[in-house]
Amino acid sequence: MTRVLHVGAEIYPFVKTGGLADVIGALPAALRAAGADARVLLPGLPALTTVLRDAKPVGSVQPPWGGAAAELVEGRLDAPSLADVPVVLLRHDALYARAGTPYGDGSGHPFADNPRRFALLGLAAARLAQGIDPAWQAQVLHAHDWHAGLACAYNAFARRSHKSRAGSVFTIHNLAFQGVFARAAFAELGLPADAWGVQGVEFHDQLSFMKAGLHYADRVTTVSPTYAREIQTHELGAGLDGLLRERSAAVSGILNGVDDAVWDPAHDALIAAHFSAQRIAGKAQCKAALQQECGLDAQDSAPLFTAVSRLTEQKGLQLLVGSIDRLVERGGQLVVLGSGDAALEDAFRAAAKKHPRHVCLRQGYDEALSHRIFAASDVTLVPSRFEPCGLTQMYALRYGSLPLVRRTGGLADTVIDCTLEDLADECATGFVFERFEADDLTRALRRAFTLWSRPRDWREVRKRGMAQRFGWNTAAERYLALYHDIGREISA
Ligand code: ADP
Ligand code: GLC
Numbered sequence: 001m002t003r004v005l006h007v008g009a010e011i012y013p014f015v016k017t018g019g020l021a022d023v024i025g026a027l028p029a030a031l032r033a034a035g036a037d038a039r040v041l042l043p044g045l046p047a048l049t050t051v052l053r054d055a056k057p058v059g060s061v062q063p064p065w066g067g068a069a070a071e072l073v074e075g076r077l078d079a080p081s082l083a084d085v086p087v088v089l090l091r092h093d094a095l096y097a098r099a100g101t102p103y104g105d106g107s108g109h110p111f112a113d114n115p116r117r118f119a120l121l122g123l124a125a126a127r128l129a130q131g132i133d134p135a136w137q138a139q140v141l142h143a144h145d146w147h148a149g150l151a152c153a154y155n156a157f158a159r160r161s162h163k164s165r166a167g168s169v170f171t172i173h174n175l176a177f178q179g180v181f182a183r184a185a186f187a188e189l190g191l192p193a194d195a196w197g198v199q200g201v202e203f204h205d206q207l208s209f210m211k212a213g214l215h216y217a218d219r220v221t222t223v224s225p226t227y228a229r230e231i232q233t234h235e236l237g238a239g240l241d242g243l244l245r246e247r248s249a250a251v252s253g254i255l256n257g258v259d260d261a262v263w264d265p266a267h268d269a270l271i272a273a274h275f276s277a278q279r280i281a282g283k284a285q286c287k288a289a290l291q292q293e294c295g296l297d298a299q300d301s302a303p304l305f306t307a308v309s310r311l312t313e314q315k316g317l318q319l320l321v322g323s324i325d326r327l328v329e330r331g332g333q334l335v336v337l338g339s340g341d342a343a344l345e346d347a348f349r350a351a352a353k354k355h356p357r358h359v360c361l362r363q364g365y366d367e368a369l370s371h372r373i374f375a376a377s378d379v380t381l382v383p384s385r386f387e388p389c390g391l392t393q394m395y396a397l398r399y400g401s402l403p404l405v406r407r408t409g410g411l412a413d414t415v416i417d418c419t420l421e422d423l424a425d426e427c428a429t430g431f432v433f434e435r436f437e438a439d440d441l442t443r444a445l446r447r448a449f450t451l452w453s454r455p456r457d458w459r460e461v462r463k464r465g466m467a468q469r470f471g472w473n474t475a476a477e478r479y480l481a482l483y484h485d486i487g488r489e490i491s492a
Contacts, residue, residue, distance in 0.1 A: 002483045003037045007125040009102040012250050013079055014047045017101055019391045020145060020173045028085045030177050030472035034480055036210050041125050044091035045102055051078040052089055059132035061124045064190025070120055081261050087373040090124045108159060118209060122150030126158055128168035137210030140483045143167040146179030149213030156216040167486035170217035174388050175238045214243055218486045219398035223389035224410030228253030236386055255413055256387035256389040258473030260399060270371035277466040283400050291343055292374035294360035296333050303452045304333045308370045308376040308392055311340030316342055316383035319441045324351045328358045330449050337362045337373055376402035379448050379459045383441050385416040387411045397465040403430040404444050418451055
């Protein structure tokens with residue numbers, strides 16, 4: 001049984017700023033079900049330390065810059081979906097016991113000591129591969145996003161000095177966030193001098209945690225096959241495409257899954273009525289309930305377009321703004337849940353004011369409302385500029401909402417457009433447009449209205465979408481195979 005330690009900064013349902021939390025909240029359990037001995041290492045954030053049960057100390061880690069040691073405590077987080085997953089928290093209250101997100105004060109300012117906060121996380125992971133906890137020694141470190149990138153570097157150097165035999169996987173969830181800091185931070189992290197350089201953690205004379213992951217990991221994965229190809233191009237490589245091309249033999253894409261324990265309209269406790277592909281009636285109740293909640297006309301005949309999203313450049317919802325009047329004229333409704341870019345929030349707020357019975361903005365982050373929206377929705381909008389995987393289009397499919405997406409990253413891998421030929425071949429599941437332009441999105445919206453006017457076809461596409469299965473078990477099998485390959489390489 002491979003002992004694999006997942007290292008990350010978020011975990012659903014306790015700490016979440018995006019899909020990363022959903023992944024770390026589901027993949028380790030799926031790996032355990034597939035026969036791996038998986039556990040998770042996370043920083044000791046207040047939202048986690050307060051829900052850790054049966055905690056026992058398993059070791060301490062001395063920060064290379066001195067000061068108090070950090071303590072590793074192992075236990076279980078108090079959530080049904082995590083009941084079977086051992087979790088190790090890195091406790092160092094001066095670094096982690098703070099209000100805000102895992103990365104900053106919550107109003108957009110990153111913590112100034114983030115290099116220390118995330119270097120220590122990486123160092124603790126590497127120590128867990130060196131036997132600091134005699135009862136459980138990691139054979140593979142699986143680091144998620146830049147936050148865990150240094151785990152791969154510390155482990156590579158420990159292997160060089162024969163203190164570790166563990167392998168490492170680095171998964172890119174979003175190449176746009178790289179964890180880049182001033183050079184000065186490097187000196188106190190306890191890495192050997194030769195880690196500084198183009199063949200190391202240096203990125204244009206700065207320290208890059210992302211690069212540490214990409215350079216030192218035995219394997220690099222991304223969360224969809226298409227994104228794995230895209231990041232090797234200048235356009236989507238965010239300055240790291242050269243390195244990614246160099247390492248292309250070690251780079252692959254493994255599509256994320258959907259956690260059935262959380263996202264299943266037949267059992268979801270957060271929605272107005274249960275439904276499934278075979279017993280769809282409850283979906284109309286969910287739609288009526290959301291229309292009432294949002295002050296929209298109670299019309300089942302109005303196609304309900306929805307978006308549950310961070311409102312940022314990446315997500316592309318700015319493309320939609322110019323089409324809202326037309327969408328309403330055609331008889332559609334729109335519900336947006338999200339927050340972020342102030343100008344975009346203003347634009348949706350203005351549209352809701354102009355069309356109060358057809359458009360609604362719910363600003364903020366609301367997990368329960370997001371379930372009610374997917375359950376009610378007819379079309380889920382994900383017009384992203386780029387999208388490493390994207391989970392909301394998969395949740396949409398599950399809940400009988402047809403995704404309308406741009407053909408990029410994981411969106412391209414999970415949705416098939418309602419072209420005449422794909423309708424005829426019975427494989428279409430949604431609406432896909434190519435270019436990141438408002439005109440292309442508008443045409444996709446027209447396709448949605450056209451299909452809506454043919455209810456029998458709509459029902460068929462919806463049923464097909466609901467039957468798609470993006471299971472974590474498939475992803476878990478692929479990661480397991482990767483761990484085995486690495487293990488064989490290291491012992492060869
Ligand atoms: P990303 O991680 O880039 O934001 P994903 O589609 O992978 O995109 O994951 C986003 C996750 O966050 C999904 O679980 C989605 O339902 C959730 N989410 C996004 N915005 C909100 C919001 N305003 N309220 C509740 N959940 C949200
Ligand atoms: C990132 C990406 C998103 C992906 C998620 C989980 O936040 O932006 O596309 O689904 O990570 O892997």
